[in-house]
Every structure is written in structure tokens, then in C-alpha cells.
Amino acid sequence: MKLSTKSRYALEGMLYMAVYGKDRLLTVKEIAAGTAVSPAYMEQIFFTLKKAGLVSTVRGAKGGFTLGYPENEITVGRIIRAIDGDLVPVSCVANLSSCKSKARSNCISRYVWIRISDAIAKTADKQTLEMLKDQFMKESDGAENEDIH
Amino acid sequence: MRKMKISTKGRYGLRAMIDLAVNSNGGCASLAGISERQDLSLNYLESIFSYLKRAGLVIGIAGAQGGYMLAKPADEITLYEIMTVLEGDMSVYDKFGPTTKIRSFLNKNVWDVIDKNVNEVLTGTTMADVIKNIENNRLSEDCSAL
Numbered sequence: 451m452k453l454s455t456k457s458r459y460a461l462e463g464m465l466y467m468a469v470y471g472k473d474r475l476l477t478v479k480e481i482a483a484g485t486a487v488s489p490a491y492m493e494q495i496f497f498t499l500k501k502a503g504l505v506s507t508v509r510g511a512k513g514g515f516t517l518g519y520p521e522n523e524i525t526v527g528r529i530i531r532a533i534d535g536d537l538v539p540v541s542c543v544a545n546l547s548s549c550k551s552k553a554r555s556n557c558i559s560r561y562v563w564i565r566i567s568d569a570i571a572k573t574a575d576k577q578t579l580e581m582l583k584d585q586f587m588k589e590s591d592g593a594e595n596e597d598i599h
Numbered sequence: 600m601r602k603m604k605i606s607t608k609g610r611y612g613l614r615a616m617i618d619l620a621v622n623s624n625g626g627c628a629s630l631a632g633i634s635e636r637q638d639l640s641l642n643y644l645e646s647i648f649s650y651l652k653r654a655g656l657v658i659g660i661a662g663a664q665g666g667y668m669l670a671k672p673a674d675e676i677t678l679y680e681i682m683t684v685l686e687g688d689m690s691v692y693d694k695f696g697p698t699t700k701i702r703s704f705l706n707k708n709v710w711d712v713i714d715k716n717v718n719e720v721l722t723g724t725t726m727a728d729v730i731k732n733i734e735n736n737r738l739s740e741d742c743s744a745l
Contacts (some may be wrong), residue, residue: 451603451604451605451609451686451689451691452603452690452691452692453603453691453710454603455695458692458705458710460711461705462701462702462705465701465705466701468700471652484701485600485699485701485702486697486699486702487743510700515604525697526709538603539603539604539605540604540605540610541604551637551638553614553636553637553638554722557614558614558617558618558621558637558729558733559610559613559617561729561732561733561736562613562617562678562724562729563605565720565724566626566717566720566721569713569716569717569719569720570676570691570716570717572716573709573712573713573716574709574713577708577709578605582704582705582708582709584626585704585708586701586704589704590700
């Protein structure tokens with residue numbers, strides 16, 4: 451039951467933007483370098499994030515990426531869903547008709563998947579980029595512009 | 600693309616285990632019965648039950664009235680035990696790649712927190728709880744049909 455690497459990198463990239471992209475726009479190259487992800491892969495991820503409206507581009511000499519919504523409206527869950535499509539351990543939780551079993555109408559295990567799904571969403575839908583940024587800055591103790599690795 | 604999903608083995612295996620718990624009533628249940636009720640192939644159930652048996656979650660009973668039974672009372676088997684046998688590690692993430700400050704921060708503050716929440720559900724729910732929930736649902740359905 452693993453999250454895709456892509457969705458984890460997406461959150462890393464967006465948190466990096468929130469923390470280090472305050473005063474100027476960052477390019478994908480910078481974000482990739484800061485998160486130790488290959489630039490080509492980060493480019494793909496930001497393409498998907500852009501389609502979902504979570505980031506947008508500003509052209510020009512000082513161009514780069516900017517967040518598509520206020521930091522307090524971007525949750526972990528929203529980023530994962532933009533990349534992976536959903537955030538459920540079994541697809542019937544999001545959509546019962548995705549189950550083709552004859553036993554579907556009186557399924558005895560869906561309740562368990564719903565409970566697990568709720569446990570995941572409880573954290574993912576509550577945590578915003580703003581909260582994570584504030585916590586990150588607090589933990590790095592003001593040294594956030596120095597050594598990022 | 601790899602998404603966060605429980606495998607077929609995990610999904611079918613849990614369904615079969617719950618069916619067994621509901622239908623063995625202290626005795627045992629046949630794989631043919633589980634197959635029919637759960638719309639799962641007998642072949643698949645045979646392989647999954649030999650695996651569950653080796654893992655010590657079920658006991659096989661030979662003979663004409665034979666089948667399988669839970670290895671322990673339903674209130675002593677947690678979802679955690681079953682899911683770790685069927686799925687292995689239930690964490691939502693693998694540790695990978697060079698560790699950046701952001702990555703270890705997110706591991707600690709997001710992914711480990713999600714893992715903890717999921718583990719609380721898994722370790723805090725027994726097969727007896729699952730059966731009770733199914734019975735309650737049936738009762739409320741019966742009543743709403745009146």
C-alpha cells in the first residue's frame with residue numbers, strides 16, 4: 451500500500467516552493483536541485499500540477515512557478531489526488547461501481563477499506579502547505595536559506 | 600503509475616477471512632461455500648488458504664465435513680495480523696533516495712503520522728468487531744425493509 455513516488459515528490463516540490471520561493475519565482479531546475487529529484491522527472495510532475503491548477507507559470511526573465519492557490523488551501527491530500535487520481539487503498543471506497551464482483555451489494559470487507567481510507571484522509575486532508583511550511587521553518591530554526599540538504 | 604493500492608491478494612484474502620469468521624460459527628467453513636458467497640474462484644481460494652494456514656491464521660480440518668477455521672477466537676485476531684500476512688508492510692511509503700531536509704521532514708510529519716493512524720485502526724480492530732459491524736448492518740437493513 452505505497453503512495454506513488456510521483457505524489458511524494460510533488461509534495462516535496464511544492465513545500466520547497468512554499469519555503470524557498472517567497473521572494474522570487476523558482477524554476478523547475480531549482481526545485482529539482484533542492485529536492486534531489488531529477489529535473490526531467492520534476493518537470494513531468496509540475497506539468498501535472500499545473501494542469502490541476504495547483505501551480506502556474508510566470509513567463510519572463512525572472513519567470514518561474516508560483517502556487518495556484520493560497521498556501522492554506524493546498525492540502526497534502528489535494529496534491530496526492532492531483533497526481534494519483536485518488537487517495538484510497540481500494541478503488542471501491544471512492545466508487546463502488548468500480549467493483550465487478552457479484553458480492554458487491556453486500557460486501558463484507560468494504561467497511562475495513564473505508565476505515566483505513568478515513569485514517570489516511572484524516573491527516574492528508576488536514577495538513578496544509580502553510581502548516582507544513584511553518585513547522586519546517588520552526589524545525590530548521592531560521593537556517594532555512596543555508597544548507598538545504 | 601503505481602498508486603497506493605491494496606493488492607488482489609490483500610483484498611480477496613481479507614474478504615475470505617471475514618467470510619470464514621462469519622460462517623464458521625465455532626466450527627469450520629468449506630472453501631466451496633466461501634467461493635460461492637464471495638464470487639471468488641476455488642483455485643484462488645485454495646492457494647490463498649494454504650498461505651494463510653502456513654502463516655498460522657487458519658487451521659485446515661480434513662474429512663467430509665472439513666474445511667477451514669480461524670486459528671484463534673475472532674476477538675483475538677486483529678486486522679493488523681491479517682493485513683501484514685497478506686500485504687506485508689502496511690506503511691504508505693518506502694524509504695528511498697538521498698535524504699534531503701524536506702524529505703526527512705515530510706517522512707516524520709506527514710507519512711509517519713498517516714502510518715500511525717492506519718496502524719491504530721488495524722491494531723484496534725479485531726475480527727469480532729468486523730463481524731459485529733456486519734451484523735449491525737444486516738439488522739438495520741432488515742428493519743428498513745419492514
